[in-house]
Amino acid sequence: MFGTSGVRGPVGEAVTADLALDVGRALATDGVETVVIGRDARDSGRMLARALTAGLTECGADVVDVGVEATPTVARAVAREGADAGVVVTASHNPAPDNGIKLWTASGRAFDEERNDRIAETVEAAAFDFAGHDGIGAVEERDVVAGGDARRAHERALRETVSLPGDLSVVVDLGNGVGRVTADALHEAGCDVETLNGQRDGRFPGRPSEPTAANCETACEVVAATDADLGLVHDGDADRLMAIDERGRFVAGDALLALFARREASGGDRVAVPVDTSLLVADALAEVDADVTYTPVGDAYVAAEAAKSGVAFGGEPSGAWIWPERTLCPDGPLAACVLTTLVDAEGSLAALVDDLPEYPIRRDSVRAEAKEAVVEGVAAAANEEYDDVSTLDGIRVETETGWFLVRASGTEPLVRITAEAREADDADALFETARDLVDRAVETV
CATH class of the missing domain: 3.40.120.10 (Alpha-D-Glucose-1,6-Bisphosphate, subunit A, domain 3)
Incomplete structure (x- = not known):
């Protein structure tokens, strides 16, 4: 459910009010008592923020709503408000039809994989701890209409x-x-x-x-x-x-x-x-x-x-x-x-x-719905053909002339290809090699 930048995708498909409601419920169920919420300028954000607020308060968490603000503005507000977590409703740089949900710790750092996974598991199991009528969380709006406090x-x-x-x-x-x-x-x-x-x-x-x-x-x-x-x-x-x-x-x-x-x-x-x-x-x-x-x-x-x-x-x-x-x-x-x-x-x-040196670097993406399977196919081929292969994130291959990287996008159905060398011809050759590995894996998948 959570990619490298939280939940993100088309509104009404991957991102819905039902999902936002459940994420709010799960966050409160996970023990969070006070949450700062903010959103970017997308119209769909209003709906999603209200659904998150409903889920949080339904399970007993209080909400401080700072309105339409930048993601770093909201993240900074978590500590200032003495809150336990923050939620930003945003799809960041994605196109207008998308929206998303990103969760922040009290230190202003994005939730790590372990904590995101815990929230996702709670959502999938619908294992929510609902509050009684006298335990519903409170909502405080901080100059939401005019904006500005945060x-x-x-x-x-x-x-x-x-x-x-x-x-x-x-x-x-x-x-x-x-x-x-x-x-x-x-x-x-x-x-x-x-x-x-x-x-x-x-x-x-x-x-x-x-x-x-x-x-x-x-x-x-x-x-x-x-x-x-x-x-x-x-x-x-x-x-x-x-x-x-x-x-x-x-x-x-x-x-x-x-x-x-x-x-x-x-x-x-x-x-x-x-x-x-x-x-x-x-x-x-x-x-x-x-x-x-x-x-x-x-x-x-x-x-x-x-x-x-x-x-x-x-x-x-x-x-x-x-x-x-x-x-x-x-x-x-x-x-x-x-x-x-x-x-x-x-x-x-x-x-x-x-004053900086220029190193030729090539970047492109290949659309692939089964992006993880494609990367696995590239990994199998690369391990047979090269000695220096890293799997920290995707497949990075080091050669005498440079390096190339093939990895699945964390937010979109894309396989990203990067190649770099100190000489342009070497960068081109490395990129074509990587692209050929990806094309072969796509055909197989």
Whole structure:
């Protein structure tokens, strides 16, 4: 039921009010007494949040509803409210017809596999502990209509923990999502802020929610045509942050990860990254005598590793960034503020990116309903043909010229293929090898 990013899928099919009701019941049955609930801008979120609230209170848990807010805003509110858990109704960067449910601990970290599995088992068994008439949970709405309590607290935390510059010009593309806290924090610090797609609208009419280079062409054009020092781009629930340099170039996620990692780590530190991360990050960390530690793909896995001693930072090339000493939730607004400070100190995001080496990396996806079976087929073939095969998450094969990775998406019916080498021809060859393994496995399945 739970993938790498919680429950997620089309509303009315994979995600229903019945499911949300049962997840709320299961969470309260699991011993949670107070829960913070928030949601992104999708219209279906209202229905799902009400169903979750009904399930939670029916089994005796109290609910603090913070309304329509960014995922990191809600995750931060759990500890501030003294709650035991948090729930965000969001499908993050997925398209408008989707929605989802993601669960957060009191520390602001996503539920791990064990706890998600426990909730799923309770739902599947319908083993709920219903409260009596005098044990129904209470509901407190925190400025839900106007919004703002949790957001203002998030904004204050950003300004208190990051020394924001007051003289930069910044374009912030909110993607019709709920990441307004970024624009507010930068504006209050004195930056010249221009917002794009600032109207909250869960249909995402301005651009698709996922902040990719193809989806952010308009933002790139605006940054290039103005005197902006950089552009900042969020997805629908603002747990992700991607960037645009002052020339209007979309910054690749691996490059951004290398810049953040090199900034945060020092001698002996480790940085948590998923197995599909570029060699660029390991090389950047070697410059400061730090190391990478690999995790399965998914911000929950990165957060789990980042919570360990000696890990200074965690991140994913898709745009999830975790500063463990501040929060274990991927915090797009925090990343935006840190990057703005870095650009102010160094003078140019374009120069920072240009200073990094370029390693050719190829990424693509193959649609496969039986994605796990396809990956198993690739594993069988890879183990026969190669010596250095890792199964930490999917199948990662190391060769003399580079590496390739084949893994099942945690949120969609896709098999993802990644290949990287130091030379373009080698990267192409590795990618074609991986793609051939996937095609053969698809035919067999």
